[in-house]
Amino acid sequence: QVQLVESGGGLVQPGGSLRLSCAASGYTQRYYAFGWFRQAPGKEREGVSAISTSDASTYYLESVKGRFTISRDNTKNTVYLQMNNLKPEDTAVYYCATDIGTNHGSYRFGFRFGAWGQGTQVTVSS
Numbered sequence: 001q002v003q004l005v006e007s008g009g010g011l012v013q014p015g016g017s018l019r020l021s022c023a024a025s026g027y028t029q030r031y032y033a034f035g036w037f038r039q040a041p042g043k044e045r046e047g048v049s050a051i052s053t054s055d056a057s058t059y060y061l062e063s064v065k066g067r068f069t070i071s072r073d074n075t076k077n078t079v080y081l082q083m084n085n086l087k088p089e090d091t092a093v094y095y096c097a098t099d100i101g102t103n104h105g106s107y108r109f110g111f112r113f114g115a116w117g118q119g120t121q122v123t124v125s126s
Contacts, residue, residue: 002027002115004096009120012086016124020081022096022117032099033111034072034079038092038122047108048094049081059109064090086124093119 008020024031035050049070050059058070069082079096097106097113105114 002098002100004098004115004117006094006096006117006120009094009122011123011125013126014087014124016086017082017084018086018122020083020094020096020120020122022079022081024077024079024098027100027115029100031077032101033109033113034070035097035099035109035111035113036070036079036081037095037097037106037108037113038090039095039119040089040092043092045095045106047106050109050111051079052111083122086122088124090122091124092122094122095119 003026005023031053033050033052036048037045038048039045048061051070051072067085072079096117098115099111099113102114105112
């Protein structure tokens with residue numbers, strides 16, 4: 001069973017930076033992609049970024065392009081989301097997710113994310 005554990009959230013001032021980490025374990029088959037989603041209070045969950053494991057292609061929500069960078073350490077099965085120039089509207093719970101080839105889950109960036117972490121809070125405020 002896939003386990004995804006996020007870390008790195010917190011409180012940061014506008015213009016600041018945070019790096020989120022997501023460690024994957026408990027699964028011996030192929031991971032097709034990893035992604036980051038976020039959900040702010042009263043809003044629907046939205047896909048923020050994704051990275052393909054086959055060719056390392058990356059995908060971003062338009063509003064975070066140029067500010068967020070997704071990357072992966074294959075040796076550690078860990079995915080990162082570097083967030084720079086954070087804005088108050090980035091405040092949300094951020095979730096890590098992975099596409100392991102299931103036919104259920106959230107479809108975004110061309111992948112179906114069926115396994116999820118517990119989320120980490122990111123608050124951008126002065």
